Amino acid sequence: SQTIHQWPATLVQPVGSPLSLECTVEGTSNPNLYWYRQAAGRGLQLLFYSVGIGQISSEVPQNLSASRPQDRQFILSSKKLLLSDSGFYLCARTRTGGTSTxxxxxxxxxxxxxx
Amino acid sequence: SQQGEEDPQALSIQEGENATMNCSYKTSINNLQWYRQNSGRGLVHLILIRSNEREKHSGRLRVTLDTSKKSSSLLITASRAADTASYFCATDGLIFGNEKLTFGTGTRLTIIP
Structure with missing residues (x-):
């Protein structure tokens, strides 16, 4: 199984409030994990990716952060949300870990x- | 930044016709992938073509890759209403290693019954 669970599915938050989006995955251990953001009617922007526990690569400077406290858990956070943080956030995983996407x-x- | 750019941005065709979408990218790649996204849903992988391949088929899908032109095309034959979705190409970044995929801006395909 390559099941990926994201929650919450929808969220409405005021400007300045904190954020925590959680992603948990099933299947092969040590997958690469990704957070993408998609603005309405647009393509996907890579925000963060992780090749292992505690290893986070940030793609763009922004108001967000990511953490991987466990092999199968990837969390997207913000201390203070901005209007521009609105969007559709997608978590993704590879089938296996390593350098092959x-x-x-x-x-x-x-x-x-x-x- | 977006590595891939799909063309056209939107496409409407009659059911039964063929749909062709194009993707251009900027840097050298190991592979190129196509994904489909139904409205408000996650993306679903359709097909992967490696840089040393020129054409690949999967059911009603045909993908071509021209690394000299840094372009790819996705052909959906005998389209169905259920093919209505957005289609994205994605490339890995050879110069950055294989850890990440960069997606294009997508083609929104509408199949008219």
Whole structure:
């Protein structure tokens, strides 16, 4: 199974409030994990990726951070949300770990609206 | 930044017709992948083509890759209403290693019954 669980599915938060989006995966151990953000009607922007516990690579400077406290858990956080943080957040995993990306398996996404 | 750019941005065709989408990218790659996204859902992997391959088939899908032009095309034959979705190409970054995929901006395909 390559199941990916994301929650919450939808979230409405005021500007300045904190954020925590969680992603847990099943299947092969030590997968590469990814957080992407998709603005309405747009492509996917890679935010963070992780090749192992505690290893986080950030792609763009922003108001967000990521952590991987366990092999199968990937968390996206913010201390103070901005309006521009609104979007559809997708967690993804590789089939296996290592340096070969191969295909990605995506969760069903978390839709964040910041008001 | 976006590595891939799909063309056209939107495409509407009659059911039964063939749909062709194109993708251009900027840097050398190991492989190129195509994904499908139904509205409000996660992406689903369709097909992967390696840099040393020129064409690949999977059911009604045909993908071509031209590394000299840094471009790929996705052909969906005998389209069905259920093919309505957004389609994205994705490339790995050879110069950065294989750990990440960069997605294009997508083609929104509408199949008219």
């Amino acid at each position: 191969g295909e990605l398996f995506f969760g069903e996404g978390s839709r964040l609206t910041v008001l």
